[in-house]
Amino acid sequence: MTTINEFEQAIYGQTPVGSMHYDAEYFTGEWRAEGNSYNLETRRQIEAKNPLLIKEVFQPKKLLDLGCGPGALMHFMYEIGLDVDGIDFAESSRQLATPEVRDRIAIGQIWEPLKPAGSYDLVICREVIEHLTVFQIKAAVANMVRMTSKFIYVTTRFHPEPAGLVDFTTQFDVDPSHITLLNKDMLRLMFVLEGCRSRPDLEAKMDWGNKGRVLVLEKIQA
Numbered sequence: 001m002t003t004i005n006e007f008e009q010a011i012y013g014q015t016p017v018g019s020m021h022y023d024a025e026y027f028t029g030e031w032r033a034e035g036n037s038y039n040l041e042t043r044r045q046i047e048a049k050n051p052l053l054i055k056e057v058f059q060p061k062k063l064l065d066l067g068c069g070p071g072a073l074m075h076f077m078y079e080i081g082l083d084v085d086g087i088d089f090a091e092s093s094r095q096l097a098t099p100e101v102r103d104r105i106a107i108g109q110i111w112e113p114l115k116p117a118g119s120y121d122l123v124i125c126r127e128v129i130e131h132l133t134v135f136q137i138k139a140a141v142a143n144m145v146r147m148t149s150k151f152i153y154v155t156t157r158f159h160p161e162p163a164g165l166v167d168f169t170t171q172f173d174v175d176p177s178h179i180t181l182l183n184k185d186m187l188r189l190m191f192v193l194e195g196c197r198s199r200p201d202l203e204a205k206m207d208w209g210n211k212g213r214v215l216v217l218e219k220i221q222a
Helices: 002-010 022-029 040-047 050-058 070-077 091-096 134-146 184-193 202-204
Strands: 063-066 084-088 105-107 119-128 150-157 196-198 214-219
Touching: 002 134, 040 070, 050 070, 050 119, 050 150, 050 202, 063 070, 063 134, 070 084, 084 091, 091 105, 119 134, 134 150, 134 184, 184 196, 184 214, 202 214
Parallel strands: 063 084, 063 119, 084 105, 119 150
Antiparallel strands: 150 214, 196 214
């Protein structure tokens, strides 16, 4: 899609993915390609140096993992002494989480005001955006900016070959709930319009795998 009319028709045609989709089978089932399960030790290998890099680059005093799933990244950050909370809308997330972080996970939509404004100096939202409709993404972006006092760190899957700024696609072959792969510039624009500026220097540090899926934004204080 390249025109606003096409974009309008496409976003009104999207159907949100329900929370029941994200059950234990979703996170740990054998359907996941290349053993990409959400069990703790598999995630430890996949995360590699991410937890330590988050601590080094952002030096957060209190951080939030938005759309945290079963809390594997939360657990790894807890292990290195970070004060971390999580939000996820699937009840299975808290049920599958480790005892160390289970009580730190709040169940709710990631655009709901479940936490006070400015209560975290880092809000993380990784591999979540692609599971949302465009309308949900817009609301989630605003909520991330509301909750952070300083940084937002996002990873997601972007449209590989967008025809224009508003173009987006799906990725059902990888995950049936990958309903929105935005143009990277479009997602960045959403954050800029909410009062953030891009931090390409920090993006380069966080994108150590050179996958091109990282955004880092800094909130501009009023």
